[in-house]
Amino acid sequence: MSISQDQIQQLVNDWTSIDPNPDTRKEVNDLFEKKQYDKLISKLYPRIAFGTAGLRSSMESGFAHMNDVTVLQASQGLVAFLISKFEHPSIVVGYDHRYHSQRFGEILASVALLKGLTVYYLGSTSNLSKESIELSKTKFENDGNAQRDYVHTPIVPFAIDTLKASGGVMITASHNPANDNGYKVYYNNGCQIIPPIDADISKSIDNNLNPWSDQVWNITENFLKGLKNGSLNVVRDEIIEQYVQGVKDKLLKDDELKFKFVYTPMHGVGLETFEKCMNLFSKKDYSVVLKQAKTDPAFPTVSFPNPEEKGALDLAMEQAANEHVPLVIANDPDADRFSCAVVDKNGKFKQLTGNEIGFLFAMYIIENTPKSELSKTYLLNSTVSSQILKSMADKDGFKFLDTLTGFKWIGNKSIDLIKEGNRVPFAFEEAIGFMFDLIHDKDGVSAAVVFLQLYQKWFGPGDTNVFDKLEEGYRKYGWFKDLNGYYRLNDLSLTNKIFEEVRKSYYPNDYPKSIGDFEVETWRDLTVGYDSSTPNHKPNLPSDPHSQMITAVLKPKQQPNDDPDLSVRFTCRGSGTEPKIKIYVEGKSTVGESDAIKIADDCWETLKKFWFKPSYYGLQEMKP
16 A cells, blocks of 8 residues: 555654654654655554554554554553443553563553553562653652562463453563564453454554543653552562462472473573472472573573574573483473473483473373363363374363464363363463463463473383373374474465465365365365364354465375374464464374374475465475
8 A cells, every 4th residue: 555745744743743752753753854754654554453462563663563652552442441341440460571561561550540440560660661760750769679570471361360350461572582572461351352352452442542641651650649549559479479379279289309400481581480389399409591591681592582493492401411401491581381302312302392292281181180070171272283182082081172273262262161160271282382270371380380290200210201201192192293384475465365376276166175195084264164074064163254274184095004094184374473374284193103294294295386386476485
C-alpha cells in the first residue's frame, strides 16, 4: 500500500502529539524533515498488531514497534476492556530484565491505577526505571539498595490464579533477540488469551489510542498515590513464596538429588526462583554457569538467547565437561522453557529435542499415576508435537488430545478437561515448552524440578542412561523421529500463494489421494475447515481462514511387510510472527529408529519437490 506525503505528515503529527520522550519525538521529526520517508513508514505504519500473543516487536520509535506510546495504547485498551467485563477489575503486572521492560510495566500499572483498578505488582516500587523518573512531573528518589524485582514469566499466570485477578500482563520477549520486547496478556483463568478475547481487546485499543490525560505519564505520582490508597499492591515476594510452596506440594516427590548437574539461566531471570526451588531438596550438588548467571539484556555470550539454537548451551556443556558432570539443564531468558543436554554412550554431550524431553516426562508421569486414575487422566500436546503420546495412550489406558500450536490452546483445553472432572498432570510442545499441574502455561523452572527428580529415579544410580530409557520407550510404543525445519521467505505474500497452489493441485477433490510415492491416509486443512478423519469432515480443532495450516498422515505406496504401521505425519503452517513456512515432520516405525528417520526424510524431500520448490519460489531451505 502506497502512502502519500500528506498521510506521512499526519502519522508524524499523530506520533509527536503523544510521545512523551523528547529524543524519539526529535528522531521522527528529523526523519520527516530529511524526507527519509521509507524509514519513517517502516516505523509508523502499519500499527503493531495486537493478537493472541499480545504484542511483540523490536524496540524503536513509531506505531509499528514496541515503545512507550504503543504500550500506553495497548494498556488503555486492555484496562478499558477489563472494566467492561468485571465489576471490580484487577490486574497482575510483571516484567523481566530486557531493555525497557520495567518502564513498560510501569506504564501499564500507571494506566490501571488511574482507572481505579487493583494492581497486583510483581515489580519494584522503590527502584523505578530511569525513564519513568525522568519523564514524570513528580519528583522521586530511588532506594539505592532496592532491587529491580524481575520475575520469570509463569509467575504472572500463577499470581492471577492465586489472587483471583481479572487478568495480567508479562513484559517479555522470551527468547527473542536483545532488541525485541513483548506484552504478553493473560485472562482471568490464568491462560493466555484466545479468540474472540484478543479481537475484543484489539478493538478496545483502537478506541483508546489517545492518552486519557497527561496524568498517565506521571508514573511516580500515580505509584505514590496507589501505595497510599492501597490500590497498588506489591506482591512479588509472597507470590514467589507461594509458587515455591506449590512446587513442593504438587511436584516434589524426592527429597534428595544424588548426582551433580550444571544449570544456566541464559542471562535471564530464572536463577532466583530456581535456587529457591532447589532449597526444597535436602541434598543437591550443582553449579551455575557464571558467565550466564547475571541478568543481562544484551545476552553477550550467545548469538541468539534460545536454548534450542545451535551453540546456546556450549558454555554450559564445556563447564559440565570440565567438572565431569553428566547433565546440563537450562532455561530460556524468561524461564518459561526448559532444555537439557546429557552425556551419550560415546562420552559426548547431546542436547535432547523438545519431543524427546516430552516423551521422558510423559513416561515418568504415567509411571507415577495410579492405574485407577488413568481413565480420567489426559496428557496434551500441540498438533505439531510428537504423536508418541497417542501411542502411549492407546497402550497404557490414559487419554490424549492435541491442540493448535501455543500454550494458550493447551492451557485453555486443560482447564475445560479439569472442569469435566479429569486430571491433566502434563502437557508439552516440541519447542521445549512443558506444563505441569501448577500453572496453565509452560514453565521452565517447574519443568527443571520435575526433570531432576526423573533423572534421580531413572539415571541417578548410573545403571542406565537417558538414551537407554528412550530406546526402551520406543520399543514399547514405536519409534517416532521428528524432522522439523522451515523455509525462509523474502515475500510474506508467498505463504498464501504456495498454499493456494497446493490446493489447486488436487481441486476439485477435497484432498489429494497421493503425494509422490506416498498415499494420503488422513488429511486436515484448518484453513478451509476440512478433516478427512471425522464423520462430518469438520475438524475438531478451530479453523482459521486467515492462517495457513495443513496436516496429513502418509504411508508409502510400497508398504513393507515387516512394518505395516510405517507412516509419516507432517504439518505445514505459515508462521504468525516471522517470514517463514514451518514444517514439522515425524516418521513412525515399529521396526527401528532408522526406518522412522528415513521416512521422515523422504517426506521432507517429497514436499520440497512437489510443494515448496525452493528454487522456483526463491525460498531458503532450513532443513535440520
